[in-house]
Amino acid sequence: MDSTCWIKYSDYELVKDERNMDCIRPTADAVPMCYDVAAKLGRNVAELMNIVLDDKDVMGRNMKFARRFGLLGLALEEDNYLSLPDERADMSEAVFEATGRTGDNYAGVFSRAYSEKAANISVWLDWLAVLYNRAQVNRNGRMVEEPFAALTLQTMLESACKNILASKTLKPCPVCGKVFYNEDHNAETCSDECQRVHENVKHLQWMKENFHSTPISGG
Numbered sequence: 001m002d003s004t005c006w007i008k009y010s011d012y013e014l015v016k017d018e019r020n021m022d023c024i025r026p027t028a029d030a031v032p033m034c035y036d037v038a039a040k041l042g043r044n045v046a047e048l049m050n051i052v053l054d055d056k057d058v059m060g061r062n063m064k065f066a067r068r069f070g071l072l073g074l075a076l077e078e079d080n081y082l083s084l085p086d087e088r089a090d091m092s093e094a095v096f097e098a099t100g101r102t103g104d105n106y107a108g109v110f111s112r113a114y115s116e117k118a119a120n121i122s123v124w125l126d127w128l129a130v131l132y133n134r135a136q137v138n139r140n141g142r143m144v145e146e147p148f149a150a151l152t153l154q155t156m157l158e159s160a161c162k163n164i165l166a167s168k169t170l171k172p173c174p175v176c177g178k179v180f181y182n183e184d185h186n187a188e189t190c191s192d193e194c195q196r197v198h199e200n201v202k203h204l205q206w207m208k209e210n211f212h213s214t215p216i217s218g219g
Helices: 041-054 058-069 093-098 102-109 120-136 153-167 192-210
Strands: 006-010 012-016 022-026 032-036 171-172 180-181
Touching: 006 058, 006 093, 012 058, 022 058, 022 120, 032 093, 041 058, 041 120, 041 153, 041 171, 041 180, 058 120, 120 153, 120 171, 153 171
Parallel strands: none
Antiparallel strands: 006 032, 012 022, 171 180
């Protein structure tokens, strides 16, 4: 497998491009950092899905995604019609080398001057929501896993989502509604606290089904 490390910045901002379209890029004083996308991948995908499904504020969702995971690296995909900036990444060699991605194209994508259209990110997040909802409908069926693709952040997260949804280790908590990851297929809730609430609800339901409220009359 290729490197699964990626660069994200400590903060991002919304800017307008030359066509007055909303774009997201690192802030001027943001600090670059390297992280391993594949580390704790199941929990990362659960966190991603909770961002994806919170679509009440579309631009807020885009910014929350960028601040958590970084930009997708769309300029490295031939069909995205995005160009790399002339400015290259100015981060320290140690941070850059840690990614294992030292070519000129990656230096462009990791540049502070690199930006992505917010609409492109929105469309991709919407697609992940479709995958998630399809997996819930087909929970008793079989989804096909696919090889892990490590070209960009987009390909890494998308292939991880498909594989984890296929393994059925990702599901919504019946108490708080939060999507959570657990390799134990019998896990019902996202936390001990929610499990206690869930057990109480099940107990009350059992009582309701097995005992009636009509008092027993005396002899």
